[in-house]
Amino acid sequence: MSMEKIVSLCKQRGFLFQSSEIYGGLQGFWDYGPLGVELKRNVKEAWWREMVNCHDDMSTLPGAPTPYAMEGLDCTIIMHPQVWKCSGHYDLFHDYMVDCKETKKRYRHDQLNGRWVQAKGRKAFITAPAGDDEVELIQKHALKHFGLRNKNIDDLVYDGDVICLTEVDDLSQVVGPDTKAIGSLTEPREFNLMFKTFVGALSGEEGTAFLRPETAQGIFVNFKNVLDSTRHRLPLGIAQIGKSFRNEITPRNFTFRSREFEQMEIEFFCHPDQSQDWYTFWRDRRLDWYHTYGISEDRLIMREHAQDELAHYSIGTADIEYAFPFMAEGEFGELEGISHRGDFDLRSHMEGKLDENTNPLELQLGEDGKPKWKGSGKDLSYRDDLSGEKYIPHVIEPSAGADRATLAFICEAYHEDQQPDENGKMQSRTVMKFHPRLAPIKAAVFPLVKKDGMPEVAKKIYLDLKKRFKVFYDEKGAVGRRYRRQDETGTPYCITVDGQTLEDQTVTIRDRDTLQQQRIKIEEIAAVIQERLDR
RNA sequence: GCGGGUGUAGCUCAGUGGCUAGAGCGUCACGUUGCCAACGUGAAUGUCGACGGUUCGAAUCCGUUCACCCGCUCCA
Known part of the structure; x- marks a missing residue:
C-alpha cells in the first residue's frame, strides 16, 4: 500500500489539504476538507460516545475492578504560565x-x-x-x-x-x-517546543504565555472543580478533546507529526492501591476500541515501555502503535499512550514541581535551595466519605491523537480490488472501507435514470434522510459510475430508485463492500441504515 | 538543522534555451444508454512552487527561498 496513493486520494476527494496551500504551504500544518472534517468528527464522536456519554457507570465493565464515573471537560488552550512550570513542560520544552x-x-x-x-x-x-x-x-x-x-x-x-x-x-x-x-x-x-504568545497588549516577559502542548493539564487543574460540582466519588475519569501545539523540529509523514494537532485524553483518578488494575483495564480497553473501528490486529501493536524507560513513580506506560504505510517494514507509529502517572501531576500542582527522578517523589529544588517552581498551594487530595480515608489519587492517562487515529483509519480503509464491469470484465476499484459509523457520508441516493419521475422520488428520499444522516444525492451519468465514486469516498450504502419503485414503493440498498443489493420499502430506509450503523 | 530527490491542469505525469505549454484520468454541458468506472460531440481549467539573475528569448541555465519525499538528527 503506497502512501502516495493515499495522499493523492485525500487531496483529490477532499479529506486533507496542506495548510495555506496557495502560499506554498506551512510545514507541520494541515487542513481537513469536506470529507475529512466529517471523518474526523466521527472519530471524535465515536470516542466521546463510548468513553463518556454512553459509558455505563452502574456496572463493572469487563476487566475493571469496580464501576466508575466519567465526565467531560473543555479547557482553554492558553492557561496560567505556572501550569507549564509545574507540569515540567517549561523545563523540558526549552x-x-x-x-x-x-x-x-x-x-x-x-x-x-x-x-x-x-x-x-x-x-x-x-x-x-x-x-x-x-x-x-x-x-x-x-x-x-x-x-x-x-x-x-x-x-x-x-x-x-x-x-x-x-x-x-x-x-x-x-x-x-x-x-x-x-x-x-x-x-x-x-x-x-512550546509556542509562545503574549497575553495583554504588552509583549514582554510579563505577559508571556504558551499554547498548551497537551490537554491533560487542564484536567488536572480542574480536578477539584469537577469533583465538587458533580458529587462523584472516585474512581472518576475526566475526558477532553482539544487542540494542542508543539513546535516539532521535524514535522514529517503527512499529518502524523503536526505542529497543531488534536488530542483525545482521559485522566482517570483512582485509589493508589487499585491503580495497577486500572492501568491494565485502560490499556486493554483502548486497544479494543481501535479493533472495534476496523483497525486490523496485525497492523496494531501494544508496546509496553521497558522499566528503564519509565519515570520512577510510574507502574507502566504502553503505546498503541499502528503500522502506517510510510513506516519501514516492522516499524510502527504511536496512536495513543496509556500511562500510569501516579500522583505526580496533582502533587506538583499542589506542592510545586516534583523531581521525576526521585522515589518517593520529592520537591525539585532550584540552585537557591528553594522550590524550583511553586505549586498552587491548593489541596487537591480526595476524602472518601464512606471510609473516611484521605488520599491523593493516582492517575491513569490514556492519551490519543485524533489526527493520528483519523490518519490510521484512512490508511486502513484504503483498498484496491477487482470488480466486474457491465460486460463482466474485471476492473480495478478503489474503495475506502471505513467502519460505517466513521464513514463521512452514510448513504447516497440515486435515481437509476434521470427521467420517468425517478429524480423526484429520489430527491424526496434524500431530503428525508438528510434530517438524520449525512447523505449525498447524485443523478448525473451512469449509475455504475456513481457507485464507484461513492466507493472512493467510503460511503457504505447507496439507495437507488428504479422502475419498480414507482410501482411498489421499494428501493434497492447496495452495500459498499459486498456490492450486494437488497430491496426495501421507502419508509424503512432510515431504520435500516440506523440498524446497520448501530451493529 | 544536514545530505539526496522532487515541484508543470483537480490527480498522475511528458515536455533540456525558440511559435499560442501538452497527454491520460477526472470535471462540466448536450445527446444516446439504463444496475456497477459505457459511447459520441463539445467545453472549461495553468502566477510551469515563489523571488531574483543570465539571455534577443527561460518551464528549461544560475542563485536564493518555500513545500513535499527519502536518509541522518530530534522526538513530551
Whole structure:
C-alpha cells in the first residue's frame, strides 16, 4: 500500500489539504476538507460516545475492578504560565542545542560535559556526551585532539574537574565530542517546543504565555472543580478533546507529526492501591476500541515501555502503535499512550514541581535551595466519605491523537480490488472501507435514470434522510459510475430508485463492500441504515 | 538543522534555451444508454512552487527561498 496513493486520494476527494496551500504551504500544518472534517468528527464522536456519554457507570465493565464515573471537560488552550512550570513542560520544552559545524551533529547544550585540558602549550575544552564513562571519553578525545599517543598520557594537564558545557562562555575554545577541530560548535540556540504568545497588549516577559502542548493539564487543574460540582466519588475519569501545539523540529509523514494537532485524553483518578488494575483495564480497553473501528490486529501493536524507560513513580506506560504505510517494514507509529502517572501531576500542582527522578517523589529544588517552581498551594487530595480515608489519587492517562487515529483509519480503509464491469470484465476499484459509523457520508441516493419521475422520488428520499444522516444525492451519468465514486469516498450504502419503485414503493440498498443489493420499502430506509450503523 | 530527490491542469505525469505549454484520468454541458468506472460531440481549467539573475528569448541555465519525499538528527 503506497502512501502516495493515499495522499493523492485525500487531496483529490477532499479529506486533507496542506495548510495555506496557495502560499506554498506551512510545514507541520494541515487542513481537513469536506470529507475529512466529517471523518474526523466521527472519530471524535465515536470516542466521546463510548468513553463518556454512553459509558455505563452502574456496572463493572469487563476487566475493571469496580464501576466508575466519567465526565467531560473543555479547557482553554492558553492557561496560567505556572501550569507549564509545574507540569515540567517549561523545563523540558526549552532545550538549548548546539550544532557541530564539522560533523553536522546536534547536541543538547546541557548534555555535553567536558574539561579544560592543556598540552603542547595549548589549552582547549574537550567535550564528551554526559555519562558514566565521560572521564575516559574525554581523555581519549583529548589525546586525539592534541595528536598524542597513549604513552604520552602524562602530557595532558587537566585544569579543573569535569563540568557542563553550559558553564563555558567561549565556545571557540571548545572541541566538539565527535570532531578533532576546535571551535566547531555553534552558539547554543533555544529550541522552543512550546509556542509562545503574549497575553495583554504588552509583549514582554510579563505577559508571556504558551499554547498548551497537551490537554491533560487542564484536567488536572480542574480536578477539584469537577469533583465538587458533580458529587462523584472516585474512581472518576475526566475526558477532553482539544487542540494542542508543539513546535516539532521535524514535522514529517503527512499529518502524523503536526505542529497543531488534536488530542483525545482521559485522566482517570483512582485509589493508589487499585491503580495497577486500572492501568491494565485502560490499556486493554483502548486497544479494543481501535479493533472495534476496523483497525486490523496485525497492523496494531501494544508496546509496553521497558522499566528503564519509565519515570520512577510510574507502574507502566504502553503505546498503541499502528503500522502506517510510510513506516519501514516492522516499524510502527504511536496512536495513543496509556500511562500510569501516579500522583505526580496533582502533587506538583499542589506542592510545586516534583523531581521525576526521585522515589518517593520529592520537591525539585532550584540552585537557591528553594522550590524550583511553586505549586498552587491548593489541596487537591480526595476524602472518601464512606471510609473516611484521605488520599491523593493516582492517575491513569490514556492519551490519543485524533489526527493520528483519523490518519490510521484512512490508511486502513484504503483498498484496491477487482470488480466486474457491465460486460463482466474485471476492473480495478478503489474503495475506502471505513467502519460505517466513521464513514463521512452514510448513504447516497440515486435515481437509476434521470427521467420517468425517478429524480423526484429520489430527491424526496434524500431530503428525508438528510434530517438524520449525512447523505449525498447524485443523478448525473451512469449509475455504475456513481457507485464507484461513492466507493472512493467510503460511503457504505447507496439507495437507488428504479422502475419498480414507482410501482411498489421499494428501493434497492447496495452495500459498499459486498456490492450486494437488497430491496426495501421507502419508509424503512432510515431504520435500516440506523440498524446497520448501530451493529 | 544536514545530505539526496522532487515541484508543470483537480490527480498522475511528458515536455533540456525558440511559435499560442501538452497527454491520460477526472470535471462540466448536450445527446444516446439504463444496475456497477459505457459511447459520441463539445467545453472549461495553468502566477510551469515563489523571488531574483543570465539571455534577443527561460518551464528549461544560475542563485536564493518555500513545500513535499527519502536518509541522518530530534522526538513530551
